[in-house]
Amino acid sequence: MTGMLKKLKEVKRETWISVLAAAFLLGMWEAAVDLNWVNSAFIVSPSTIVTATVRLGRSGNLGEHVYTTLIRMILGFLAGSIPGLIIGLAMGWSKTLRAILDPVVSVVYPLPKIALLPLIMLVVGIGESPIILLIALGAFFPVLINCIAGVNSIAPIYFDVAQNYGASRFKTFTRVILPGSLPVALAGFRLALGISLLLTVVAELTIATKGIGAMLWLSWQTLRVERIYVAIAVIAALGLILNWLLGIVSRRIVPWRESQ
Amino acid sequence: MKIDCRQISKRFQTKNGIIHALSNISFKTNEQEFLCILGPSGCGKTTLLRIIAGILQPTEGKVIYEGVKDNNKPATALVFQEHGVFPWINVIDNVCFGLETQKISRKDRYGMAMPLIEKMHLAGFTKNYPHQLSSGMKQRVGLARAFVSGAEILLMDEPFASLDAQMRVILQEELLNIQREYRKSVIYITHDIEEAITLADRIILMTARPGQIKQEINVNLSRPRNVNGEHASEFISMRNEIWRQIKEEVDKTTAPLS
Numbered sequence: 001m002t003g004m005l006k007k008l009k010e011v012k013r014e015t016w017i018s019v020l021a022a023a024f025l026l027g028m029w030e031a032a033v034d035l036n037w038v039n040s041a042f043i044v045s046p047s048t049i050v051t052a053t054v055r056l057g058r059s060g061n062l063g064e065h066v067y068t069t070l071i072r073m074i075l076g077f078l079a080g081s082i083p084g085l086i087i088g089l090a091m092g093w094s095k096t097l098r099a100i101l102d103p104v105v106s107v108v109y110p111l112p113k114i115a116l117l118p119l120i121m122l123v124v125g126i127g128e129s130p131i132i133l134l135i136a137l138g139a140f141f142p143v144l145i146n147c148i149a150g151v152n153s154i155a156p157i158y159f160d161v162a163q164n165y166g167a168s169r170f171k172t173f174t175r176v177i178l179p180g181s182l183p184v185a186l187a188g189f190r191l192a193l194g195i196s197l198l199l200t201v202v203a204e205l206t207i208a209t210k211g212i213g214a215m216l217w218l219s220w221q222t223l224r225v226e227r228i229y230v231a232i233a234v235i236a237a238l239g240l241i242l243n244w245l246l247g248i249v250s251r252r253i254v255p256w257r258e259s260q
Numbered sequence: 261m262k263i264d265c266r267q268i269s270k271r272f273q274t275k276n277g278i279i280h281a282l283s284n285i286s287f288k289t290n291e292q293e294f295l296c297i298l299g300p301s302g303c304g305k306t307t308l309l310r311i312i313a314g315i316l317q318p319t320e321g322k323v324i325y326e327g328v329k330d331n332n333k334p335a336t337a338l339v340f341q342e343h344g345v346f347p348w349i350n351v352i353d354n355v356c357f358g359l360e361t362q363k364i365s366r367k368d369r370y371g372m373a374m375p376l377i378e379k380m381h382l383a384g385f386t387k388n389y390p391h392q393l394s395s396g397m398k399q400r401v402g403l404a405r406a407f408v409s410g411a412e413i414l415l416m417d418e419p420f421a422s423l424d425a426q427m428r429v430i431l432q433e434e435l436l437n438i439q440r441e442y443r444k445s446v447i448y449i450t451h452d453i454e455e456a457i458t459l460a461d462r463i464i465l466m467t468a469r470p471g472q473i474k475q476e477i478n479v480n481l482s483r484p485r486n487v488n489g490e491h492a493s494e495f496i497s498m499r500n501e502i503w504r505q506i507k508e509e510v511d512k513t514t515a516p517l518s
Contacts, residue, residue, distance in 0.1 A: 155343060157340055158346060160315050160338070161346070164336070165361050166358075167357075179348035180346075257391075
């Protein structure tokens with residue numbers, strides 16, 4: 001018990017302020033709905049969202065929607081970010097490869113990937129594959145760009161050390177290029193994760209019948225206001241949790257960063 | 261093993277024309293010699309060291325590694341100014357990097373590195389990352405890596421320049437001790453006259469750019485050497501003489517154009 005008290009005291013002042021501010025905003029929202037300052041037909045209170053989420057989670061198919069969304073998103077994210085990592089590191093290392101691929105990257109990178117959805121469906125058909133391919137395309141580029149930047153951020157001195165000690169190309173890759181570019185590359189993974197969630201939801205709003213985005217769209221079409229809020233809250237929670245998990249993974253695989 | 265530099269010249273092509281960094285440098289190291297290359301900043305010392313290390317190619321002349329015994333081992337090992345140790349690799353694996361590139365098993369390389377790690381007061385930090393160490397400890401890692409690598413000639417580019425004065429003296433002593441014990445030759449670059457006299461068996465004094473050899477000085481004072489030691493007066497007169505010569509070179513580069 002005293003241990004817990006001690007821990008509470010160690011929490012920073014700014015953290016307390018953040019918690020209090022969030023609690024205040026939620027409280028104001030709750031009050032605004034309960035005291036009828038706003039139209040409760042369109043604005044639903046936080047407590048209602050929580051109870052509705054729990055209810056739908058228990059009885060309805062909310063869990064199934066979340067599962068579908070997560071699977072699509074993770075598959076798409078991996079299918080995009082892993083090639084992005086490999087090609088990005090290679091492009092960062094080899095000037096020739098960069099010269100070859102730069103024109104393609106410069107054209108496709110700024111294009112909003114959702115604009116490619118009709119074309120993708122035309123080519124691969126309907127079903128899961130166009131959604132996953134779209135997410136993969138979205139996740140690919142931020143990882144690629146950050147991996148190139150990551151390799152270029154490595155101080156030349158480390159390549160000199162590797163060369164001076166006779167490191168093979170393989171050793172140079174595993175001991176210099178991969179770990180040296182990782183901090184910058186991970187920022188790309190974080191961006192890619194955000195884009196993956198965005199594209200998953202957009203694709204589901206547009207063409208899917210399952211998944212949290214599809215549930216959101218159906219709730220709008222049938223005007224089930226509570227469900228709209230539940231879907232949005234779940235999407236927000238997914239974003240938060242995934243970012244938090246990536247943060248933990250990042251700290252595990254980059255233990256040499258000074259900011260710890 | 262000896263290094264034989266034969267008429268090395270180096271020119272760089274830059275946006276503002278050709279920079280003539282080194283001109284006609286020839287010298288040869290002796291076995292287990294501590295050789296200091298001393299010169300004003302911008303005289304091409306680092307360029308020369310990088311050429312000896314094989315990272316840069318000379319425009320003219322060549323470097324001959326005489327009496328290479330084992331082709332698997334690196335001929336030379338560089339110790340850099342700072343940031344030479346990999347920030348993403350822990351202390352022990354940084355020290356063992358030169359053995360890792362020779363495909364020596366982890367167990368064997370740790371075994372080979374441990375005596376030196378203990379000698380350099382790094383034993384309690386083997387699993388730490390460089391950012392958790394002081395700059396003096398970091399530089400010990402860089403030194404240990406070079407000594408463990410099996411290279412017979414160690415090339416050092418002002419390794420102690422960023423350390424505070426006390427740490428520099430401590431590390432200079434440690435460096436001399438392990439150099440004797442491990443029987444290595446050292447080519448050591450510095451712009452610090454006292455450091456050169458403290459460490460060197462022989463000093464090669466360089467001119468301002470384009471860097472040429474101005475003079476070779478054998479330092480025959482007994483060790484330990486310092487301004488307060490037994491040979492204080494010789495030490496000081498040598499320092500003053502070298503300073504006069506370096507001043508000449510510095511004045512050349514800062515003299516108004518006529």
